[in-house]
Each structure stands twice: as structure tokens, then as C-alpha cells.
Amino acid sequence: MKDEANFFERVYEIARQIPEGKVTSYGAIAKALGAARSARMVGWAMNASHGREDVPAHRVVNRIGVLSGKHHFEGTNLMQQLLENEGVKVVDNQIVDFEKHFWRPEVSEQ
DNA sequence: AATCTGACTTAGG
DNA sequence: CCCTAAGCCAGAT
Numbered sequence: 001m002k003d004e005a006n007f008f009e010r011v012y013e014i015a016r017q018i019p020e021g022k023v024t025s026y027g028a029i030a031k032a033l034g035a036a037r038s039a040r041m042v043g044w045a046m047n048a049s050h051g052r053e054d055v056p057a058h059r060v061v062n063r064i065g066v067l068s069g070k071h072h073f074e075g076t077n078l079m080q081q082l083l084e085n086e087g088v089k090v091v092d093n094q095i096v097d098f099e100k101h102f103w104r105p106e107v108s109e110q
Numbered sequence: 111a112a113t114c115t116g117a118c119t120t121a122g123g
Numbered sequence: 124c125c126c127t128a129a130g131c132c133a134g135a136t
Contacts, residue, residue, distance in 0.1 A: 007133075026118055036119085037131050043117035044133065062118065064124085069117030 007033075011045035012052060014105045018059045021087040022103035023095060025063045032105035043069065058082040065098025
């Protein structure tokens with residue numbers, strides 16, 4: 001049996017820990033994985049997260065709070081809809097008060 | 111096996 | 124924050 005602790009699985013683990021109404025960045029997740037330089041890999045893992053309901057990729061945005069991955073969701077504004085449904089304001093593909101909704105996986109154990 | 115690509119980030123201007 | 128350049132690494136072709 002293979003170990004399911006693949007790179008992707010690790011990213012999913014972090015993503016699942018993102019509380020509702022909160023968002024985080026790819027770099028933050030990457031750092032939490034111990035691979036701060038692999039922020040792109042986090043996004044890459046998200047690409048593989050399709051089919052995994054437990055992976056709220058819509059809560060993961062880039063460092064400035066822009067929904068860089070909304071284009072990968074169904075429709076054209078599903079990602080925004082999901083965020084607003086959780087109380088996160090999104091304007092022009094960018095999260096309003098991003099820092100206020102920001103959630104750091106590395107300090108999630110607080 | 112080599113090359114390209116990418117849901118990113120940081121640094122410098 | 125905007126722009127350009129470069130680093131990054133794993134997957135896809």
C-alpha cells in the first residue's frame with residue numbers, strides 16, 4: 001500500500017482546516033508544509049483537488065487576496081459565490097479586507 | 111530524458 | 124500596488 005501522505009494530500013489536509021469565512025494564500029499553505037518555495041505546487045495540488053469535496057479551494061487565493069483560481073471553478077463566479085456565501089466580500093475577483101479574513105495554517109493550532 | 115507549463119512568491123525599480 | 128525578472132518544483136507531453 002502506498003502512503004497517502006503525498007504532496008497533494010498534505011495540501012488538502014491544510015485546506016480542510018480552513019474555517020468558514022476565512023481564506024489563506026498558497027504561500028502560507030506551502031510554508032505550513034515546510035516548502036515555502038513550492039507555493040506553485042500548492043496551486044498545482046488544488047488543480048488535482050477537483051472531486052474532493054473536503055478541499056475548499058475557493059478559500060485559497062494568492063498573496064494579495066485575488067481569486068486567481070476562480071477561472072478553474074465551474075461557471076465564471078462560483079468561487080466568488082462560495083466565498084460570499086461564507087461572509088467573505090469579493091469585489092472584482094479580489095477579497096475585501098483580505099487581511100481580516102486571512103487565516104494562517106501555521107498558526108491554526110492556536 | 112528533455113522541455114514546457116503553471117490556481118505563486120519575492121526582489122528590485 | 125504596478126511592472127519585470129527570476130526562482131521554484133512537480134506534473135504533463
